[in-house]
Amino acid sequence: MGNVFVLDHPLIQHKLTYIRDKNTGTKEFRELVDEVSMLMAFEITRNLPLQEATTETPVTEATTQVLAGKKIGLIPILRAGLGMVDGMLNLLPAAKVGHVGLYRDPETLTPHEYYIKLPSDISERELIVLDPMLATGGSANDAIHSLKKRGAGNIRLMCLVAAPEGVEVIKQDHPDVDIYLGAMDDKLDEKGYIVPGLGDAGDRLFGTK
Ligand code: PRP
Ligand code: URA
Secondary structure, three states, X not given: OXXXXXXXXXXXXXXXXXXXXXXXXXHHHHHHHHHHHHHHHHHHOOOOOEEEEEEEOOOOEEEEEEEOOOEEEEEEEEOHHHHHHHHHHHHOOOOEEOXXXXXXXXXXXXXXXXXXXXXXXHHHEEEEEEOOEEOOOHHHHHHHHHHHHOOOOOEEEEEEEEOHHHHHHXXXXXXXXXXXXXXXXXXXXXXXXXXXXXXXXXXXXXXOO
């Protein structure tokens, strides 16, 4: 079964508070999502494998360490996942970025895929799917299915805020996928919004509505 990690670093939790605040405007919301994504990138990469290298320092030859293992691919779910990309790329500048376009029908809450464009070598990459919100889990679930259908084998999911219902869906359908969260919230409301949540992440990031 996939593991669920709530990244409880104080800076992440502090910034999340302001992301949740309904009085936070678009500019500040965007900046905060960017900052939290970078902090989450730091935590999520904690266990990346290292390999030994030899480096000439100005003083002597030293045994050092460099990153080993699979290359990384970032997969934002459009639109709101876009807000997390730059923060991640600050720490993972060589990562390739694929996009999955999904929107959630406001009546049925069913996700509809309208776009997908991925790096050609996704089967060789460690993929991190990015979406600020994991609500019913339908969108992330479909995105992960889509990636697997195209050969992806190594996938993690990173969200700012999740509802227990969405986490359960991913755990059931994708037990191989570890989930990294800024916070696990209480529940969904009757419209499928996360409670207490932060509202509509896409609208708040892009100033739409
Ligand atoms: C939001 C959010 C997730 C999805 C989560 O996207 O960014 O992708 O809803 O809900 P779910 O877990 O119930 O599927 P939305 O469909 O509003 O599209 P947007 O990002 O374009 O605003
Ligand atoms: N999508 C959002 O943007 N917010 C929610 O609370 C649920 C789905």
